[in-house]
Amino acid sequence: MEKNSILKLTDVTKRFGGLLAVDALNIDVKEHSIHSLIGPNGAGKTTTVNLITGVLPVTSGTVEFMGQNVTGKKTYEIARLGIGRTFQNIKVFQTMTLLENIMVGGNQLTKMGLVRTILDFKGAAGEEKMLREKAESLLDKLGMYHLRNEYMKNLPYGRQKISEIARAMMTDPKLILLDEPAAGLNPSERAELVKVIQQSFEEGFTFFLIEHNMDVVMNLSDDITVLSFGKKIAAGTPAQIRDNDEVITAYLGSAFVKNKEQEGAE
Ligand SMILES: Nc1ncnc2c1ncn2[C@@H]1O[C@H](COP(=O)(O)OP(=O)(O)OP(=O)(O)O)[C@@H](O)[C@H]1O
Ligand SMILES: [Mg+2]
Incomplete structure (x- = not known):
């Protein structure tokens, strides 16, 4: 049975001056799933999270959450409706x-x-x-x-x-957006993180995950959207994305090499 959509982006676009950071992006995150957004540095992933959470206004397009148009709502309104997030740069009170x-x-x-x-x-x-x-x-x-x-x-x-x-x-929150949760973690911390996300998913949370570590992405994701220079270049299951030539050329080739290098360094 096809799952309902919890988060739907339709033609979401963000322009910073002359730069199209996010270009007519369509994403459908299904209820009770783990949906990952991957792509090279500067692809527009964090910008997408900031558009969903109302941190940045969209240039055009719509964001719907649980059937409600939330485009243009304030960050606290969106949080109250049930979207939580973490940040790419850690924000804790030491x-x-x-x-x-x-x-x-x-x-x-x-x-x-x-x-x-x-x-x-x-x-x-x-x-x-x-x-x-x-x-x-x-x-x-x-x-x-x-x-x-x-x-x-x-x-x-x-x-x-x-x-x-x-x-x-x-x-x-019903939906949690995670922006590179595994960045900077060692392999055992990464395994712990995967466990936490998996366990929380089983309890009923839906996740929208931005991540460069392909082990984490491939192990956790139901669906993957691939972004490059603001444009969606592919969407599908982990198996489909892994074998997609365009994705390998634009991102995965180098991402796998990078992951290997990181592991070698640890
Ligand atoms: N506030 C801003 N003003 C101008 N340009 C911005 C702004 N925020 C992001 N950008 C630009 O938009 C593009 C997308 O940036 P974004 O941070 O969304 O990339 P990303 O996919 O999250 O990359 P990374 O994997 O390195 O975190 C980049 O070219 C970035 O320099
Ligand atoms: Mg980012």
């Missing part, structure tokens, strides 16, 4: 604990503004308790509960990266 870092992801869940928080200690304490319990249960699920009171700066990079996924989960 001098806060792991638990506190996760709790930050739920800030937009709380109804109280700053003034009320100051005036209404009891209400604020109740909300903090709610965030704490949620963050603790996420850490428990990801096998990091025992590390909750460690300062972020003392945790290995792989844990820090996984903690960003936990932080994104604080708002109960």
Whole structure:
């Protein structure tokens, strides 16, 4: 049975001055799937994520999430509708604990503004308790509960990266966009990351994954879209993409070599 679409991009285009960073892109992410977006550096992958999440306005085209047109909505509105994300460059608070870092992801869940928080200690304490319990249960699920009171700066990079996924989960997103989650991870951290994504997928999350590591992409993905210079050059299953001559020429040839080099260096 054909799955429903959860995220649909129709002719999405982004122009930066004379540069067409994303050129009439069509993508259909199916509900409860792992859909990867791959392609060479500068292909427009992060820009696509920024267009989906409303960080950047589209030049033209539409983004639909769960059947609703979300083009032009604010980032917090899109987050509230159920899209979470992580960033290509790690964004954690090094001098806060792991638990506190996760709790930050739920800030937009709380109804109280700053003034009320100051005036209404009891209400604020109740909300903090709610965030704490949620963050603790996420850490428990990801096998990091025992590390909750460690300062972020003392945790290995792989844990820090996984903690960003936990932080994104604080708002109960249906769809999570991951921008290069495996970058900079060593092989065992990478294996742990794959496990976390797989397990979260089994629990019901849908993922839109940007990744250069082909082991991660090929192992996890149901569908893959390939971008080169802003244009979609192929879409299909991992097996179809692996054997696609245009994809090999534009990207995979060098990506496989790069992955091999990285592994050799480790
Ligand atoms: N805010 C911006 N202003 C101008 N140009 C931009 C902006 N953001 C991105 N670009 C350009 O758009 C193109 C696509 O960039 P993008 O960051 O989306 O690539 P990417 O596929 O994520 O690459 P990478 O794999 O290196 O992360 C690049 O040529 C980049 O220089
Ligand atoms: Mg990028």
